[in-house]
Amino acid sequence: MSEHLHDLASRRKDYETAGLDLPDVDADPMVQWQRWYAEASEAGCVEPNAFVLSTVDAEGWPQSRYLLVRGADERGFTFFTNYDSAKSEQLTREGRAAMLFTWLQLHRQVRVVGEVQRVPDAESDEYYASRPRGSQIGAWSSPQSQRIPDREWLEQRVEQMAATFGDAEVPRPAFWGGWLLVPRRFEFWQGRPSRLHDRLAYTLLGEGDGDSWQIDRLAP
Numbered sequence: 023m024s025e026h027l028h029d030l031a032s033r034r035k036d037y038e039t040a041g042l043d044l045p046d047v048d049a050d051p052m053v054q055w056q057r058w059y060a061e062a063s064e065a066g067c068v069e070p071n072a073f074v075l076s077t078v079d080a081e082g083w084p085q086s087r088y089l090l091v092r093g094a095d096e097r098g099f100t101f102f103t104n105y106d107s108a109k110s111e112q113l114t115r116e117g118r119a120a121m122l123f124t125w126l127q128l129h130r131q132v133r134v135v136g137e138v139q140r141v142p143d144a145e146s147d148e149y150y151a152s153r154p155r156g157s158q159i160g161a162w163s164s165p166q167s168q169r170i171p172d173r174e175w176l177e178q179r180v181e182q183m184a185a186t187f188g189d190a191e192v193p194r195p196a197f198w199g200g201w202l203l204v205p206r207r208f209e210f211w212q213g214r215p216s217r218l219h220d221r222l223a224y225t226l227l228g229e230g231d232g233d234s235w236q237i238d239r240l241a242p
């Protein structure tokens with residue numbers, strides 16, 4: 023076993039042994055999430071910011087896909103995508119979504135649900151400007167979720183866009199930007215031996231300032 027895999031295996035064992043109990047967790051679930059994210063990063067989990075976003079389409083079908091989370095603070099979780107995509111259409115219609123983070127190597131999962139809103143344009147501008155030029159041109163070139171003839175069509179679009187912008191700065195397309203999910207429920211799951219896993223659910227009490235979270239233990 024490589025050094026790295028050995029490290030992960032022993033970390034996983036440490037967390038499984040330590041478990042997850044009320045005295046250990048932060049009263050604020052976002053702080054608790056940040057702690058687990060930091061531990062996943064330190065442990066070398068692959069793409070620790072990857073999560074599954076689930077939405078419901080116009081016919082009531084659940085739809086899931088991976089995204090990368092770009093912000094996690096007291097407001098909620100931020101991610102970026104195409105505003106004309108299937109997911110954005112679903113987020114706009116339903117106004118709510120679920121996020122699922124898994125750090126399998128640590129035997130951990132976090133489920134989150136909440137309401138969604140677009141982030142202010144200035145925030146999308148700032149993030150877009152920080153992206154590599156290739157990704158900026160890619161965003162302009164791809165009508166995300168639409169049917170396209172073939173790969174060549176896409177590659178030609180990229181060439182056309184690159185020629186259009188030349189050496190100029192690439193502005194953010196109005197159809198591309200961020201979403202903020204404001205959590206109202208979290209569930210932290212820690213795998214334990216013999217299927218006796220730990221599950222702690224946080225439910226938001228009240229609306230607006232002075233929010234507090236109720237924490238319940240759920241059966242595995």
Ligand SMILES: Cc1cc2nc3c(=O)[nH]c(=O)nc-3n(C[C@H](O)[C@H](O)[C@H](O)COP(=O)(O)O)c2cc1C
Pocket residue numbers: 069072085087088089090091101102103104107108109110166167
């Ligand atoms: C690990 C991973 C990370 C991804 N991150 C993003 C992302 O941050 N934004 C995005 O628009 N698509 C991302 N994708 C692609 C999406 O899964 C999806 O294919 C795309 O957003 C179109 O989804 P939709 O048609 O449901 O809107 C990612 C895919 C993977 C596997």
